[in-house]
Each structure stands twice: as structure tokens, then as C-alpha cells.
Amino acid sequence: MTPDEFRRHxxxxxxWIADYLERIEQFPVLSQVKPGEIRAKLPPKPPVEGExxxxxxxxxDDIVLPGxxxxxxxxxxxxxxxxxxxxxxxxxxxxAGLGVQGMLWATSPACTEVETHVLDWMADLLGLPAQxxxxxxxxxxxxxxASSATLCAIVAARERATSGRSNQSGVRSPLxxxxxxxxxxxxxxxxxxxxLGSENxxxxxxxxxxxxxxxxxxxxxxxxxAAGRIPAIVCATVGTTSSTAIDPVPExxxxxxxxxxxxxxxxxxxxxxxICPEFRHLHAxxxxxxxxxxxxxxxxxxxxxxxxxxxADRAPLIRALSVLPEYLRNRASESGAVIDYRDWHVPxxxxxRALKLWFVIRWFGVAGLQQKIRQHVAWAQEFAGWVAADPRxxxxxxxxxxxxxxxxxxxxxxxxRLLDRLNGSGQxxxxxxxxxxxxxxxxxxGQTNTTRGHVVRAxxxxxxx
Amino acid sequence: MTPDEFRRHxxxxxxWIADYLERIEQFPVLSQVKPGEIRAKLPPKPPVEGExxxxxxxxxDDIVLPGxxxxxxxxxxxxxxxxxxxxxxxxxxxxAGLGVQGMLWATSPACTEVETHVLDWMADLLGLPAQxxxxxxxxxxxxxxASSATLCAIVAARERATSGRSNQSGVRSPLxxxxxxxxxxxxxxxxxxxxLGSENxxxxxxxxxxxxxxxxxxxxxxxxxAAGRIPAIVCATVGTTSSTAIDPVPExxxxxxxxxxxxxxxxxxxxxxxICPEFRHLHAxxxxxxxxxxxxxxxxxxxxxxxxxxxADRAPLIRALSVLPEYLRNRASESGAVIDYRDWHVPxxxxxRALKLWFVIRWFGVAGLQQKIRQHVAWAQEFAGWVAADPRxxxxxxxxxxxxxxxxxxxxxxxxRLLDRLNGSGQxxxxxxxxxxxxxxxxxxGQTNTTRGHVVRAxxxxxxx
Numbered sequence: 001m002t003p004d005e006f007r008r009h010x011x012x013x014x015x016w017i018a019d020y021l022e023r024i025e026q027f028p029v030l031s032q033v034k035p036g037e038i039r040a041k042l043p044p045k046p047p048v049e050g051e052x053x054x055x056x057x058x059x060x061d062d063i064v065l066p067g068x069x070x071x072x073x074x075x076x077x078x079x080x081x082x083x084x085x086x087x088x089x090x091x092x093x094x095x096a097g098l099g100v101q102g103m104l105w106a107t108s109p110a111c112t113e114v115e116t117h118v119l120d121w122m123a124d125l126l127g128l129p130a131q132x133x134x135x136x137x138x139x140x141x142x143x144x145x146a147s148s149a150t151l152c153a154i155v156a157a158r159e160r161a162t163s164g165r166s167n168q169s170g171v172r173s174p175l176x177x178x179x180x181x182x183x184x185x186x187x188x189x190x191x192x193x194x195x196l197g198s199e200n201x202x203x204x205x206x207x208x209x210x211x212x213x214x215x216x217x218x219x220x221x222x223x224x225x226a227a228g229r230i231p232a233i234v235c236a237t238v239g240t241t242s243s244t245a246i247d248p249v250p251e252x253x254x255x256x257x258x259x260x261x262x263x264x265x266x267x268x269x270x271x272x273x274x275i276c277p278e279f280r281h282l283h284a285x286x287x288x289x290x291x292x293x294x295x296x297x298x299x300x301x302x303x304x305x306x307x308x309x310x311x312a313d314r315a316p317l318i319r320a321l322s323v324l325p326e327y328l329r330n331r332a333s334e335s336g337a338v339i340d341y342r343d344w345h346v347p348x349x350x351x352x353r354a355l356k357l358w359f360v361i362r363w364f365g366v367a368g369l370q371q372k373i374r375q376h377v378a379w380a381q382e383f384a385g386w387v388a389a390d391p392r393x394x395x396x397x398x399x400x401x402x403x404x405x406x407x408x409x410x411x412x413x414x415x416x417r418l419l420d421r422l423n424g425s426g427q428x429x430x431x432x433x434x435x436x437x438x439x440x441x442x443x444x445x446g447q448t449n450t451t452r453g454h455v456v457r458a459x460x461x462x463x464x465x
Numbered sequence: 466m467t468p469d470e471f472r473r474h475x476x477x478x479x480x481w482i483a484d485y486l487e488r489i490e491q492f493p494v495l496s497q498v499k500p501g502e503i504r505a506k507l508p509p510k511p512p513v514e515g516e517x518x519x520x521x522x523x524x525x526d527d528i529v530l531p532g533x534x535x536x537x538x539x540x541x542x543x544x545x546x547x548x549x550x551x552x553x554x555x556x557x558x559x560x561a562g563l564g565v566q567g568m569l570w571a572t573s574p575a576c577t578e579v580e581t582h583v584l585d586w587m588a589d590l591l592g593l594p595a596q597x598x599x600x601x602x603x604x605x606x607x608x609x610x611a612s613s614a615t616l617c618a619i620v621a622a623r624e625r626a627t628s629g630r631s632n633q634s635g636v637r638s639p640l641x642x643x644x645x646x647x648x649x650x651x652x653x654x655x656x657x658x659x660x661l662g663s664e665n666x667x668x669x670x671x672x673x674x675x676x677x678x679x680x681x682x683x684x685x686x687x688x689x690x691a692a693g694r695i696p697a698i699v700c701a702t703v704g705t706t707s708s709t710a711i712d713p714v715p716e717x718x719x720x721x722x723x724x725x726x727x728x729x730x731x732x733x734x735x736x737x738x739x740i741c742p743e744f745r746h747l748h749a750x751x752x753x754x755x756x757x758x759x760x761x762x763x764x765x766x767x768x769x770x771x772x773x774x775x776x777a778d779r780a781p782l783i784r785a786l787s788v789l790p791e792y793l794r795n796r797a798s799e800s801g802a803v804i805d806y807r808d809w810h811v812p813x814x815x816x817x818r819a820l821k822l823w824f825v826i827r828w829f830g831v832a833g834l835q836q837k838i839r840q841h842v843a844w845a846q847e848f849a850g851w852v853a854a855d856p857r858x859x860x861x862x863x864x865x866x867x868x869x870x871x872x873x874x875x876x877x878x879x880x881x882r883l884l885d886r887l888n889g890s891g892q893x894x895x896x897x898x899x900x901x902x903x904x905x906x907x908x909x910x911g912q913t914n915t916t917r918g919h920v921v922r923a924x925x926x927x928x929x930x
Contacts, residue, residue: 001551001828003483010479013555017562018468018475031574035802038578046586050830053552056823060559064820067575072564079792082566082814086466087518090478092561094525096768097482099537099549107544109496110532113503121511144609145812155658170662171636185788186813192785193620193811195660197635241792297814303561304816320657323650327544327706327898327907337500346658346811347610348651349547349762351769355529358521363466365515433792442792 001053009053016057017089020065021449024073028426031069038067069429074450077458078431080241080269080403081446084303087363091356092303102350105338106330112339115142115354121361122308125369126274126294129287132310134339140310141344142353146268147186149293149309150235152317152345154194156291157233157262159320167320171195174229178202178220180212180247182240184266200229209398210245210435212236218255233262236289238282239270242433242442243397243405246270246282253288264291268307269446272299273377273401276370299376299402299446300369302360306353309344318343372448376402379455380445386459396440404443405435412439418462428458474518481522482554485530486914489538493891496534503532534894539915542923543896545706545734545868546911549768552828556821557768567815570803571795577804580607580819586826587773590834591739591759594752597775599804605775606809607818611733612651614758614774615700617782617810619659621756622698622727624785632785636660639694643667643685645677645712647705649731665694674863675710675900677701683720698727701754703747704735707898707907708862708870711735711747718753729756733772734911737764738842738866741835764841764867764911765834767825771818774809783808837913841867844920845910851924861905869908870900877904883927893923 001009041063071082102111119140123133132138143149158166158175166175175196179187181203191201202224205216221231234256236247249265256263265286271294273279286292293309296302311317322343332338342348361369380402387393387406396405408414415432416439422428431442445455466474506528536547567576584605588598597603608614623631623640631640640661644652646668656666667689670681686696699721701712714730721728730751736759738744751757758774761767776782787808797803807813826834845867852858852871861870873879880897881904887893896907910920 003487006486006551006554007479007483009551009555010483010558011476013558013562014472014475014479017559018472020562021471022468030571033574035570035574035797035800036578038575039582042579042582046590046826047830048832050833051827053555053828056552056827064563064575064579067573067578068563068565069571069573071566071572079572082564084561084564086471086474087521089471089558089561089564090474090518093475093478093554093558094482096549096554096557097478097485098529098533099547099554099768100533101536101547101769105500106495106534107536108532108534109498109500110503110529113501113532114507114529117504117507125511145814147813148811151658151811158660166660166662167657168662169664170639171660174635185790185793188788189786189811189813192632192788193616194658195623195631195636197631197633199634241790303564304566304814305812321654323653323657325650325706327896328650329897332500335500346616346654347612347770348654349610349612349769361511362516362521363518365512367513368515431792432794 012053012057016060021072024070025075027065027070029070029073029075029429030423030426031067032426033067038063072447074447074454075428075458076447077443077445078429080298080444082297082304083301083446083448085301085360085448087359088302088356091359095352095355098352100352102352103342103348104328104330104333104340106332108352111352112341114358115341116339118354118358118361119308123310125366126271127280127283128292128310131312132292137314138310138312139314140308141341143307143309143345144305145307146184146266146293146295147189148345149307150186150264150266151190151193152309153262153264153291154190154196154233155320156311156317158194160262160316161230161232164319174200175232176200176202176224176229177233177235178204178217178231179235180204180206180237182206182210182242182245183235183237184241187235206245210240210243212247212252214248214251214255217252221255221259231259231261233264235264235266238265238267239401243435244270244401244403245397246400249289250285253285257288263289265289266293268293268295269298270401272296273373275366276373296357300360301364301448302357306357376445379452380404383443383445383455383459390463396435396438402445405433405440406443407438407440415439415441422461425461427461477518477522481525486537489535490540492530492535494535494538494540494894495888495891496532497891498532503528537912539912539919540893540923541912542908542910543894545763545909547762547769548766548911548913550766550825550913552824553767553821556824560817560820563817565817567817568807568813569793569795569798569805571797573817576817576819577806579823580806581804583819583823583826584773588775590831591736592745592748593757593775596777597757602779603775603777604779605773606806608772608774608810609770610772611649611731611758611760612654613810614772615651615729615731616655616658617774618727618729618756619655619661619698620785621776621782623659625727625781626695626697629784639665640697641665641667641689641694642698642700643669643682644700645669645671645702647671647675647707647710648700648702649706652700671710675705675708677712677717679713679716679720682717686720686724696724696726698729700729700731703730703732704866708900709735709866709868710862711865714750714754718750722753727755728753730754731758733758733760734763735866737761738838740831741838761822765825766829766913767822771822841910844917845869848908848910848920848924855928861900861903867910870898870905871908872903872905880904880906887926890926892926
């Protein structure tokens with residue numbers, strides 16, 4: 001494709017996306033296709049000769065769109081959002097166009113330095129403690145997801161807990177990880193991948209707000225120590241997936257400090273709220289954490305994938321992950337004056353993902369980001385008020401931010417039926433969880449283009465059953 | 466950003482990329498900035514109010530471009546390529562615009578089904594054995610990089626070698642991995658992350674073509690068994706990073722089968738060549754492999770990140786990585802009729818990366834891809850001939866594909882000086898390795914827009930010293 005062809009087809013692709021976003025509310029939010037329906041429309045063999053770009057674009061409409069669940073629909077209230085925005089899409093486009101691979105500082109200094117800089121901006125925006133910034137002992141890096149960040153935290157914690165022995169000789173003694181019963185499934189996945197084993201993950205009880213009980217954590221640690229096991233890491237959650245519960249990081253952090261245990265704080269969704277001073281209390285106690293992550297690809301209008309992972313001390317992370325073959329040696333790395341982010345995560349290669357985050361922060365400005373976050377929280381609170389006022393429904397958990405957990409009082413079957421009706425209608429998309437064993441609907445207000453009107457209409461549909 | 470603003474700014478971004486690609490040869494291929502130079506141009510704090518898109522675009526020229534090492538320059542001959550192409554950029558753009566998150570089939574069936582289908586296409590294109598296709602016991606998935614694919618292979622092998630015990634109880638006994646001395650650094654990184662420990666990675670000697678010696682592999686396995694250790698995985702390489710050496714997969718595979726050891730084959734760069742029937746011999750013995758990966762983001766004109774990872778049996782991979790919390794349960798998954806790719810890699814969330822690969826295969830067609838690969842190989846062979854004919858130079862390794870390893874006969878210092886001169890000139894970018902302890906230049910022909918003229922001029926500059 002020549003540059004001139006790229007100009008022409010690029011405009012077609014841009015227009016296609018703009019048209020898509022304009023008509024997005026015409027599609028069922030949750031794709032209604034049956035398994036295999038999309039594949040059946042694809043030819044069994046790839047074409048021998050190239051096809052015109054117009055044929056490819058046409059298949060987006062004919063084949064792809066029916067199989068899309070529209071995460072960018074303002075009627076998407078399921079899971080946590082994975083939203084995008086114009087500046088983010090265009091930042092990602094420039095990333096693809098430049099096509100740099102920033103495994104080393106030298107292989108594109110701007111890829112590394114813009115990332116370091118924007119992650120320092122983020123640390124200030126979110127009120128993170130000074131040690132997480134690049135001019136201190138720590139620093140931030142963009143990873144794909146919080147799952148990968150959690151894995152890296154576990155590996156660095158393992159390295160520190162065994163003074164490097166597990167990296168050299170393998171995991172040999174029982175290293176224990178702790179998280180609440182409400183923690184994300186990625187903690188167990190990471191514990192497994194890192195060779196600790198699921199049996200060495202303790203699920204700590206929660207209080208009536210679904211937040212980790214520090215007393216139970218302390219008990220579990222004491223039991224493991226008494227049995228000769230090595231407590232290695234606590235994964236606290238600020239904003240759990242089920243109900244945005246906030247673990248008490250200050251108390252958990254004090255225990256971790258006393259015990260010399262790595263504290264990782266997963267604020268994948270909720271961390272973004274700390275852009276607003278009135279929500280910065282979410283980050284209380286973070287000065288006691290060894291690592292932290294937040295996903296701008298969830299609630300900060302930056303398209304997937306973009307997880308910001310911070311460490312208070314970069315040394316154990318780099319020691320755990322750095323392997324330096326001859327073919328990557330270069331004068332800049334040897335000078336010690338640069339960051340080579342390849343040592344901060346599992347992949348060697350890396351995209352210029354900082355561009356999209358940089359574009360988003362500059363396009364919206366801090367005030368623009370704050371306004372959107374405040375609106376989402378306010379509408380979720382308003383929605384929670386409607387639920388509370390309707391005698392058929394009950395709130396299933398407190399609503400600290402933008403997620404409302406609620407249910408019909410009638411019981412699990414009625415709630416499953418309600419969810420099936422709503423999602424089958426194509427008008428809205430909600431997801432579910434279980435709280436205290438009860439089937440519970442989750443209504444998360446966080447899509448970039450959701451307005452109060454969308455929230456109002458969603459509630460009308462929920463009540464209409 | 467409204468859809469209309471997106472149309473306008475989208476065109477600006479498309480034009481900026483097209484202009485960039487037109488003038489790319491005006492920039493020094495290797496960025497010439499000093500550490501900190503890019504950051505010094507960035508404001509210490511993010512803007513409170515949003516900025517116009519034009520200001521952001523302007524900074525791409527003023528701040529970012531001087532810090533770019535131009536991977537898309539046709540004069541880029543370093544490392545292995547990470548090339549892009551028009552259809553790939555636009556496929557990635559549509560991915561960002563749709564903004565779907567395909568963790569589950571239900572969260573965008575097209576994201577899963579197009580991926581499965583295109584990975585089956587790839588299996589046919591590359592002549593992979595039938596067990597790697599989705600209608601058999603295995604299947605393919607897109608991961609970010611070969612490093613992550615290797616980690617997943619190690620984790621699945623660990624699961625199989627211990628009948629699931631390491632996943633449950635952690636790594637407790639010495640599990641051993643094997644790779645040649647020339648294998649990629651990601652094997653050691655993966656061995657560490659998975660908790661096996663660097664000491665349990667055996668670097669097997671190579672022959673005079675830098676390919677793994679099967680007799681030495683068999684010896685090492687026998688020694689480990691005798692010592693009570695558990696051989697778990699062999700990572701063979703088809704196209705090593707230093708010199709594109711081809712490990713003898715048929716012989717290695719027979720040993721692995723006899724011994725019940727997982728065989729992973731890393732063909733990150735070289736696998737793409739198998740699109741051409743005359744190079745399909747690269748894949749001899751793959752029917753004995755348990756897993757395999759190739760990176761279209763290297764030599765297949767598909768922008769980073771896009772690694773195709775295949776397993777012959779998906780069961781141990783999924784058993785190792787699947788954790789199912791309530792909030793991800795859904796009727797489609799429970800039907801058993803769909804693939805949920807979240808269980809095929811470490812991250813939970815996932816982009817619609819299959820789009821760019823689908824766009825590339827359709828735009829070029831099989832014949833178009835073959836033509837480009839054949840040209841690159843032919844020009845590299847021609848370059849190798851010029852080196853061989855010049856008495857000042859010597860070839861440092863055989864040239865099976867598109868990478869020429871060569872050096873001045875004068876010794877390491879002269880070669881380091883030559884490399885510094887070339888890369889400092891900004892006219893070309895080469896990287897280096899060590900072979901038999903000697904500093905060796907690597908010249909890889911694989912960038913999308915490289916022509917024979919670029920190769921000719923590069924040789925003129927190399928000779929001119």
C-alpha cells in the first residue's frame with residue numbers, strides 16, 4: 001500500500017469508525033449470534049491474490065459487526081468498562097503508524113521517555129507516593145493488563161522473599177500469597193504461573209463491606225509462619241471486581257511492613273477516580289505498598305491495552321526479569337543513564353503505548369477527565385437511589401464509586417431471568433456476580449459516551465419486567 | 466471528541482502517518498538523541514484544560530520524531546524487523562475504533578471466531594501439522610510476543626510433567642528445561658518466571674551451524690534423569706536470533722517423544738518463510754512438537770504485537786491457566802461450544818488483534834506475501850555473496866534465509882568501530898551479536914519497504930569505511 005493509497009484507505013477507515021460510533025446504539029449491545037455463526041461466513045482458505053480494501057471494509061459490516069458486543073455503546077453497563085475515546089484511538093493509530101518497538105531505550109528513546117514522563121504525570125494526577133516516581137527508587141511502566149502486572153509483582157516479591165534463590169534454583173519452599181475472597185481471579189492465575197501453587201494462596205475473609213479483614217490476614221500470616229512457610233506477598237484490592245470494595249490498605253500495609261511482606265495494590269478500575277481530589281482517599285496507605293496498578297484502559301478513556309504498573313523499588317523487579325544476551329547490548333544501556341523497559345515485564349518487545357495515554361490526558365485535560373469521572377459516579381449514585389427506593393429491589397453492597405450491585409428481592413431465578421431479558425433485548429448489557437452466595441446484578445457507569453439519559457432509560461427497562 | 470471531530474482529526478493523523486512514511490529516509494535510522502533529551506522537552510505537569518489536536522500533532526514532529534529509531538525505514542537492517550504495512554495499520558485502527566475486549570467469546574464473538582479462523586488459515590499457509598488446527602485437539606491463539614508464548618509453553622509443560630501438581634502445590638522438585646546455547650533470552654526469562662529457576666535450564670551445545678546437537682541433548686536428559694530431576698520441556702529454535710540457525714526438530718522431536726518431554730518450537734522470525742513452499746522444510750518434524758510460535762509482527766508486515774502460538778493439545782494449557790470466577794460465568798461458556806481465549810494466556814483482557822492479520826493476508830494475498838519473502842531472501846543471499854567476495858570481510862555463519870552475519874577479518878575492535886560508524890551516520894542501522902566469541906555484525910533484510918537498491922547502498926556504506 002503506497003502512502004497515497006494509505007491516505008485514501010485511511011480516510012475510509014476513519015469514516016467507517018466515525019459512522020460506526022454514530023450508529024452504535026442501533027446494534028444490540030450484546031451480540032446475539034450463535035456459536036460458529038461468524039466463522040461460517042469466512043472463506044475456508046485465504047485469497048491467493050490480494051483483495052481491494054473496499055472488500056475488506058465491506059466485510060466489517062457484513063461479517064464482523066453482527067459478532068460484536070459493543071463495549072463502546074453508551075448502553076454498556078457490564079463488567080468494568082474498556083472504553084476508548086477519539087484521542088486514544090488516534091494515539092494508538094500513530095503508534096501503529098510509527099511502528100517502533102521500544103524494547104530498549106536505544107530502539108526508540110521517545111518510546112521510553114514519553115512513557116516514563118507520562119507515568120510520572122499519572123503518579124501526580126493520582127496522588128501516588130513519591131517512591132513510585134522515576135526520580136526516586138521506583139517508577140512506572142505500561143503493561144498490557146492488571147493480570148500481567150500482578151504476575152510481575154508476584155515474581156518480584158518471590159525474588160525478594162528468597163533473596164533471589166527462587167530465580168536461580170526454582171521455587172523450593174512454600175511461598176505464600178494472600179488476597180481477599182473478593183480479589184480478582186488474576187491473583188490465583190499469577191500465583192500458579194509463578195510456581196507458588198494455588199494451595200499457597202490464602203483467601204482472607206471480608207467484612208460486611210466485602211473488604212479484607214486485617215485481623216484475619218494477620219492470623220493467616222502467623223499460621224503460615226508457625227508452619228514454616230514463607231509469606232511472600234499480599235494483594236490488596238482497591239475496588240474489587242464484584243462490588244468495588246476497598247480493602248483497608250493502611251492496616252494491611254502496616255502488617256506487611258512489620259512482617260517484611262510485599263504489598264501489591266490492585267486499583268485497576270477504581271484508581272482512576274483518584275484524579276478527583278474528593279476520591280483520593282482511595283489511595284490512603286499506598287506509601288506502604290511495594291507495587292500498585294491502575295488501568296487507564298478501563299475508566300480513563302484510553303483504549304485497551306494500557307495498565308500502569310508502579311513499583312516503589314525497581315531493583316527486585318529488574319533482578320527477577322533481566323536476562324541480557326549479547327544481541328541486545330548497546331552503549332546507551334551500558335551507560336546506566338537510561339531505562340530499558342524490557343526488564344520490567346514478561347514480553348521483550350513493546351508498542352509505543354504511552355502515545356495514546358499522552359493524547360488522552362492532553363485532549364481532555366485534567367479538568368475534563370475529572371468532569372467525566374464525577375458524572376459517572378454521580379449517575380451511579382443516583383441509580384442506586386432509585387434501586388433503594390423501589391420495594392421490589394435491594395442494593396447488594398455499598399456504592400463507593402460507579403458500580404451498583406443490586407437484585408430483585410425474589411431470589412436467584414428471578415434475577416437470572418431479569419438479566420437474560422435485559423441482555424437478550426439488545427437495549428442494555430449488564431453482567432452479574434454473587435455476593436453472599438446470592439445472584440447479583442452489576443450496573444457499572446463508565447462508558448465514555450454514557451449520559452444521564454442512558455442511565456435513566458436503563459433503569460426504566462430494568463423496572464419494566 | 467465528537468464523530469465529526471474524529472473524522473477531521475482522524476484525517477490529520479492519517480495524513481501525518483502518510484507524510485511520515487514518505488519522508489522516513491530523511492531521518493537518521495537510529496535516533497541520535499542523548500538520554501533525557503526527549504523528556505526535557507515535555508512539560509512537568511499535564512494540562513488542566515484540554516489542548517487542541519493540532520498542538521498534539523505538532524509535538525509529534527517537534528518532540529517525538531527526533532527520539533524515534535525508525536523501524537519502518539527501508540534502511541533498517543538491525544535485530545529482526547518489526548515491520549508494519551498499510552493494511553496492518555488500518556486493521557489495528559479498526560481494532561482501536563471498535564474497542565472490543567474479547568476475554569470471553571460472549572464479549573465479542575467475532576473477536577474470537579475471526580482469530581480462530583485466521584489462525585487456521587495461518588496453519589495451512591505455513592504447512593503446520595493438523596493437530597495445531599482448531600478442529601483437532603489443539604489450536605492457535607494470538608499472544609503479544611514469543612516471550613509470552615514461551616512462558617505459556619513452559620507453564621503447560623510443567624502442568625503436564627507434574628500431572629497438575631505444580632499448579633496446585635507449587636514447583637517442588639527440579640523441573641528441567643533445555644534449549645541450545647543460541648536460544649532466545651526469553652527461554653531463561655520464562656524458566657525464571659515459571660519458578661523453575663535458571664539453574665534448571667540446560668544450554669545445549671551447538672554444531673558448526675549453531676544448531677542444537679541432539680546427541681548432547683540426549684546426554685543432558687539422561688544425566689538429569691539419573692540425578693532424579695524431571696525433564697519437562699525442550700525449546701527448539703527455527704531461526705535463532707543471533708544467526709537464524711535451524712535446530713534439527715525431527716531428531717529433537719524423536720528424543721522428546723521417547724522421553725515424554727514437551728517440545729516447544731520457536732520460529733518467531735523464520736516461520737513466516739514457510740509461506741513459500743521452497744522454505745517449508747523449515748517445519749520438518751513439527752508433527753512431533755507440542756507447541757509452536759511464529760510472529761507475524763516480525764516478518765509478515767503485521768504491526769507489533771502479534772505472535773501466533775499453537776498447541777497440539779489445548780487441554781494442559783487451559784488446565785494450567787483457567788480460573789473461573791462467578792463474574793465471568795455466562796451461558797455461552799457453559800455450553801462448551803465456544804473458545805474463551807482468556808484461558809490461553811496470562812492476560813484476561815484482549816484486543817481484537819486478529820483484524821490486522823486478517824487485513825494483511827487479504828490485502829497482500831498469499832502470492833503477494835510470498836513475493837515479498839522471496840525478495841528479502843534473495844537480496845540477503847546476494848548481499849552474502851558480496852561479503853564473501855570481499856577479502857576484507859568474512860561470513861560468520863551460513864545464511865539460510867534473510868539474515869547475514871558477517872565481520873571484518875581485522876577483529877572485534879574494527880567491527881565495533883564499523884558498527885558505530887554505520888549507526889552514527891544515520892544512513893543505515895545494523896545490530897550485532899557474538900558468534901564463537903567474535904563480535905559479528907547482523908544484517909537482516911526484512912523491512913516491508915526495503916528494495917534491492919537499499920541493500921546495494923547499505924553494502925556501499927559498509928565497504929566505504
